[in-house]
Amino acid sequence: MTRVHDLNAVTTAIGEPSTPRLRLQRRGSPYGLLDGGWWPRSTNPVAELPGLILALDHLQGPVIRILLHRSDWTHQPVRLGLAGRVIRVAYFDSHPAGLLSAFTGASARGRIDLVVVPPETTFERADAAMTVAATQGNDLQAQDILDRLTRPDGGPGSGFGTQGG
Structure with missing residues (x-):
């Protein structure tokens, strides 16, 4: 059986967006x-993305x-209604696991790349x-950071030990 999705459907979260657990580099x-x-x-984008989007907007x-x-x-909704507009969301097998790329209309770079830490992580x-x-000048890719999370000791020199860093 083939599942057909209405690509024009807009998904809207019910309730207030949660405050995202987010850390960004300083501007400049x-x-x-x-x-x-x-x-x-959680891994539910309808529950999680609105709070993140509003924080990034700000x-x-x-x-x-x-x-x-x-x-x-x-779930994979492709159009998310939020704050009177529609944000397009795309899901690709080719996009690196553990990476979220957000595109903005006002940022000088226009793109924000975030490692997505799994919800079950301590x-x-x-x-x-x-x-x-x-961290300024970080040269680790999202998958490298996530790979260190799965090591029991956090890996040598990783800063992911039980002391948090």
Whole structure:
């Protein structure tokens, strides 16, 4: 059986958006591979994306599109209604796992790349991962940061040990 999705359907979250657990580099920081990290509470984009989008709107300018890795999310709505507008959301197997790319209309770079820390991650490890991702001049890709999360000791020199860093 083939499932047909209405690509014009707009999905809107019910209730107030949650405050995102988010850490970003300071504006004007030297370019790194990532702009920061985000630790959602679930893998449901309808529940998680509105709070993040509103925070990024405030800090970086209006978000107009988001790219995600398909298998990181339980649902895949392609148009998200929020604050009187529609944000396009695309899911690709080819987009790196654990990476969210947000495109804005006002940012000088126009793109924000965040490592997406899995919801089940402990506070200490999530905090360390977001700190590394938001560090000025960070040269680790999202998957490298996430790979360190899965090591029992956090990996040598990773800053992901039980002390948080």
